[in-house]
Amino acid sequence: MTERQPHGSARPGGRTARTRAAVLAAAFDELDAHGFGALTMDGLAQRSGVHVSTIRRRWRTVEGVIGDLLAQQGTTIPIPGTGDFRQDLHALAEAIARFYASPRNRSLIEGIVAAAAHDPLVGPIVRDVFAARVQHVTQLVHRAIDRGELPPDTDATDVIAALGAPFYYRLLITRQPIDDRLTHAAAEAAYHAARAGTFSRPSPR
Amino acid sequence: MTERQPHGSARPGGRTARTRAAVLAAAFDELDAHGFGALTMDGLAQRSGVHVSTIRRRWRTVEGVIGDLLAQQGTTIPIPGTGDFRQDLHALAEAIARFYASPRNRSLIEGIVAAAAHDPLVGPIVRDVFAARVQHVTQLVHRAIDRGELPPDTDATDVIAALGAPFYYRLLITRQPIDDRLTHAAAEAAYHAARAGTFSRPSPR
Numbered sequence: 001m002t003e004r005q006p007h008g009s010a011r012p013g014g015r016t017a018r019t020r021a022a023v024l025a026a027a028f029d030e031l032d033a034h035g036f037g038a039l040t041m042d043g044l045a046q047r048s049g050v051h052v053s054t055i056r057r058r059w060r061t062v063e064g065v066i067g068d069l070l071a072q073q074g075t076t077i078p079i080p081g082t083g084d085f086r087q088d089l090h091a092l093a094e095a096i097a098r099f100y101a102s103p104r105n106r107s108l109i110e111g112i113v114a115a116a117a118h119d120p121l122v123g124p125i126v127r128d129v130f131a132a133r134v135q136h137v138t139q140l141v142h143r144a145i146d147r148g149e150l151p152p153d154t155d156a157t158d159v160i161a162a163l164g165a166p167f168y169y170r171l172l173i174t175r176q177p178i179d180d181r182l183t184h185a186a187a188e189a190a191y192h193a194a195r196a197g198t199f200s201r202p203s204p205r
Numbered sequence: 206m207t208e209r210q211p212h213g214s215a216r217p218g219g220r221t222a223r224t225r226a227a228v229l230a231a232a233f234d235e236l237d238a239h240g241f242g243a244l245t246m247d248g249l250a251q252r253s254g255v256h257v258s259t260i261r262r263r264w265r266t267v268e269g270v271i272g273d274l275l276a277q278q279g280t281t282i283p284i285p286g287t288g289d290f291r292q293d294l295h296a297l298a299e300a301i302a303r304f305y306a307s308p309r310n311r312s313l314i315e316g317i318v319a320a321a322a323h324d325p326l327v328g329p330i331v332r333d334v335f336a337a338r339v340q341h342v343t344q345l346v347h348r349a350i351d352r353g354e355l356p357p358d359t360d361a362t363d364v365i366a367a368l369g370a371p372f373y374y375r376l377l378i379t380r381q382p383i384d385d386r387l388t389h390a391a392a393e394a395a396y397h398a399a400r401a402g403t404f405s406r407p408s409p410r
Contacts, residue, residue, distance in 0.1 A: 175328050196397040
């Protein structure tokens with residue numbers, strides 16, 4: 001217990017992992033109960049049973065906790081592999097729609113975007129979390145290229161961003177529920193645009 | 206001067222209009238200088254020369270001022286009328302890109318989305334401002350339908366939302382600069398999707 005460990009190291013399933021799980025679960029519950037605006041370090045400490053100084057040491061700010069939660073939640077979206085590009089896009093769109101059907105996940109994304117407006121440290125967290133999430137899912141585009149369904153010079157990141165964009169526009173800007181029509185249109189629009197070569201890059205990166 | 210006027214009424218170009226212009230200009234300057242997080246009623250009063258009680262009476266909150274500013278700024282985006290749907294979409298995308306090339310306009314949208322996360326009164330402002338802005342620009346879609354360039358049952362609002370979405374995704378989520386490639390792809394993607402019937406509604410609304 002008194003042994004010094006390098007910052008951030010942890011045995012999987014050990015105390016550090018349990019602490020993280022407890023604090024992220026508490027943050028998720030607090031978002032659900034009171035929304036992002038009411039999140040405090042003390043509130044997280046109280047709900048998680050983890051000492052506030054431990055939370056502060058590990059995440060520094062509420063925004064740091066939310067960034068970590070965002071990273072954790074994002075990985076729950078699976079990569080479709082139906083063998084067909086169009087079906088994969090629909091499956092991905094449906095997974096995103098299911099993800100944001102949860103008010104907690106809506107609060108999470110809205111809260112983190114809000115935090116980024118006020119704290120210059122949060123913007124990079126949002127950017128990096130989404131870059132990793134998009135990168136992860138680009139596999140379905142690469143498989144479509146390999147099957148000859150898309151131009152070989154298609155930028156996979158652009159395809160996934162195009163599919164995702166309408167959801168965030170709906171959540172953050174037009175602020176209406178995500179419905180089947182949006183979900184279907186997001187997939188179809190990305191499909192037709194990609195097939196038409198909209199996301200081609202003349203020379204590969 | 207002592208005559209009572211109904212709330213919100215104003216002679217065009219009169220004192221009320223000048224007050225509004227001064228306060229919105231001050232808000233725009235403050236956003237540029239310090240960002241949304243530093244906006245206060247007192248700061249707006251000081252910079253605009255308008256008494257803080259007047260600002261508070263008219264807009265109630267900083268978020269109210271920003272909502273009004275957002276509405277005012279949005280109307281500066283002109284409706285393209287090139288006679289060609291695809292060219293119109295490119296012209297609109299370029300206008301949006303120019304609009305958000307200004308750091309002040311980036312701060313404005315980021316600030317208002319952040320405010321919406323914390324204040325339930327702001328969400329409807331964002332929604333209504335964008336609904337009006339999108340509605341305004343749908344003319345170019347209706348003209349394309351009239352020219353036979355699009356299926357007659359195309360939902361014009363969906364087309365404009367599809368074109369706009371990638372810009373807000375870039376601004377708020379992936380947080381990179383808006384470049385020519387994004388601008389071009391946003392227009393092309395909306396074009397191909399609309400032409401393929403992605404935004405058709407079986408029965409007109």
